[in-house]
Amino acid sequence: MDYFEVFGLPRQLGIDTLALEKTFHELSRKYHPDYFTTASPSEKTQAVRMTALLNDAYRTLRHPVRRVEYLLSLYGFKPDSSKVPQALLMEVFEINERLEEVKGGTASVEEADSLRALIKEKRKRFDAELQQASLEWDELVKSGQPEAKLNEQLARLTEILSESSYIRNLERDLGG
Amino acid sequence: MAYSDKVIDHYNNPRNVGSLPKEDPNVGTGLVGAPECGDVMKLQIKVNEESGVIEDAKFKTFGCGSAIASSSLATEWVKGKTLGEALAIKNTDIVKELSLPPVKIHCSVLAEDAIKAAVTDWKKKHGDGLTS
Ligand code: FES
Numbered sequence: 001m002d003y004f005e006v007f008g009l010p011r012q013l014g015i016d017t018l019a020l021e022k023t024f025h026e027l028s029r030k031y032h033p034d035y036f037t038t039a040s041p042s043e044k045t046q047a048v049r050m051t052a053l054l055n056d057a058y059r060t061l062r063h064p065v066r067r068v069e070y071l072l073s074l075y076g077f078k079p080d081s082s083k084v085p086q087a088l089l090m091e092v093f094e095i096n097e098r099l100e101e102v103k104g105g106t107a108s109v110e111e112a113d114s115l116r117a118l119i120k121e122k123r124k125r126f127d128a129e130l131q132q133a134s135l136e137w138d139e140l141v142k143s144g145q146p147e148a149k150l151n152e153q154l155a156r157l158t159e160i161l162s163e164s165s166y167i168r169n170l171e172r173d174l175g176g
Numbered sequence: 177m178a179y180s181d182k183v184i185d186h187y188n189n190p191r192n193v194g195s196l197p198k199e200d201p202n203v204g205t206g207l208v209g210a211p212e213c214g215d216v217m218k219l220q221i222k223v224n225e226e227s228g229v230i231e232d233a234k235f236k237t238f239g240c241g242s243a244i245a246s247s248s249l250a251t252e253w254v255k256g257k258t259l260g261e262a263l264a265i266k267n268t269d270i271v272k273e274l275s276l277p278p279v280k281i282h283c284s285v286l287a288e289d290a291i292k293a294a295v296t297d298w299k300k301k302h303g304d305g306l307t308s
Contacts, residue, residue, distance in 0.1 A: 081285070
């Protein structure tokens with residue numbers, strides 16, 4: 001059973017997280033060990049297994065980036081280091097070098113501010129791109145497009161996602 | 177995670193940190209990144225045009241300890257080698273030398289990729305058909 005199936009959802013990326021949370025609590029109750037005190041050992045194990053699966057599924061699906069990562073993994077797509085665009089690497093490297101100066105205290109206050117603004121801007125653009133591509137995926141699935149079209153979109157999502165960890169690191173290094 | 181002594185050593189005293197002039201025709205630059213962790217690595221080589229030997233190498237890595245150690249080791253290893261010999265360095269050699277655990281293998285792959293990218297860049301500057 002994959003994570004979407006756990007929640008009875010189609011393999012789409014637009015997920016109502018409030019509804020997801022509600023279903024999560026309902027299912028958690030359903031599989032709660034308290035209800036299985038008189039059940040057979042195999043039923044008990046099954047319930048424990050479902051609870052674990054449910055928790056993993058919920059943690060993955062409620063997070064918009066992890067959700068995409070998971071969808072891609074279902075189709076065997078994975079960010080590939082040989083496909084990270086050189087321009088992105090150059091930009092990230094340069095920002096890292098500037099960040100190093102800011103952290104080392106040799107940069108001006110203005111420089112620190114402009115770097116912070118730049119990273120914020122990158123995050124915004126990334127979120128918007130991912131959201132847009134996610135919407136497109138849902139449209140393709142809903143309208144029953146052929147596999148070639150779907151694969152194209154999966155490749156696009158993979159490409160966008162390959163930027164995710166770079167932005168996360170920059171944010172981390174900046175100290176939030 | 178317990179890093180091996182060799183990783184710690186390279187991490188504390190990285191060899192050949194820095195940059196070579198990117199525009200220098202005898203310098204090849206490799207810039208690579210691992211999307212799974214967001215680490216980036218730059219490795220540069222300075223090649224003697226006549227002998228095809230790598231005379232100098234520098235690196236700069238923004239990443240984990242294993243990535244820093246792998247690239248530091250890579251610069252040590254490529255120095256004095258021909259381009260062909262440098263290309264023969266495999267990430268598994270780095271894993272062995274530094275005793276990297278399985279989760280850190282991709283860090284060594286990054287270093288191998290960086291060597292390859294630097295050599296490719298140098299060759300591009302010199303026309304592809306040159307000695308390797
Ligand atoms: S954790 Fe990614 S390069 Fe080491």
